[in-house]
Amino acid sequence: MKNQIKTIAFDADDTLWENEPYFREAELEFARLFPNLPQDDVVKNLFDIEMKNLKMYGYGIKGFMLCMVETAANLSGDNVASNLINQIFEIGHKLLQKPVILLDGIEETLQHLHGKYRLVMATKGDLLDQERKLEKSGLAKYFHHIEVMSDKQPRHYQKLINHLDCKPEHFLMVGNSRKSDILPVLALNAFAIEVPFHTTWIHEIHEAPIEHPNFVSVSSIDQIIPLL
Structure with a gap:
């Protein structure tokens, strides 16, 4: 990586x-x-x-x-x-109207990576709600591009990668869901880092082990920094 x-x-x-x-x-x-x-x-x-x-x-x-x-x-x-x-x-x-509560280490990690890499927010959900949360979070200044996706299948990631004029071997996805953030990206032979969250929607659960050379799982977001 x-x-x-x-x-x-x-x-x-x-x-x-x-x-x-x-x-x-x-x-x-x-x-x-x-x-x-x-x-x-x-x-x-x-x-x-x-x-x-x-x-x-x-x-x-x-x-x-x-x-x-x-x-x-x-x-x-x-x-x-x-x-x-x-x-x-x-x-x-x-x-x-729920408050936006940043997870531990997020802003410090984005600060460290900003300027060294092109940072993107790629998420699912309702456009207006995600825009609201991003604005309240104060994190928008770190991102080169914001993508609110209708779904996260390999074709959606390929479309994003093409839009960014990037190649899969230069693209890394960081997320908590194996089903949405990890497996579709690995299917393109891009890189993926899992940062598990303590609660996962049942629809997003994937319990089978993942064996792929481009996959890493860490316990906290700041642990991605030494990997890069």
Whole structure:
């Protein structure tokens, strides 16, 4: 990896700042709207609806809100009270106003790398929400380019690499999700560094070992610096 990397892309949610714990809290708050049903069953129903709608809604809070409404309709026999709808939107609106909490070592690492490499933020989610979080984070000044992707498949990374006029052997992706940040990049024979986060959305979990010469896993973001 040393002396090869020219462009470093960072995932945003749960790599630069906290995100998934907010969704977990929202899921439980949603489940409590149905006191007569087991919480695990409500959360499972919500996840199933999210997976069904993922190709239509994409990733982000707005799609999550729509999925909560649809789940509520299913669980209520399509007879959803207006106050329940209001409570669901309140959960979503609170998500959109959550504070942006940087993870340990992020800003110091970006400061160290800035000017030495072309830094990119490459993330999924809702465009307006990601722009809001980036502005609140104070990290925008470190990034040469911001890419909010509809998904993170190899073709999406290839499109990004082409846009940056970069080659895969000069591209490094840093992120917490093996499914979204690591495996698609390795499929292009680019480089990938995993920085695990303590909470992972079940859709993003990939437990099988990864054996690839371009893959490294570290326990904290600042550990990428000696690798470069």
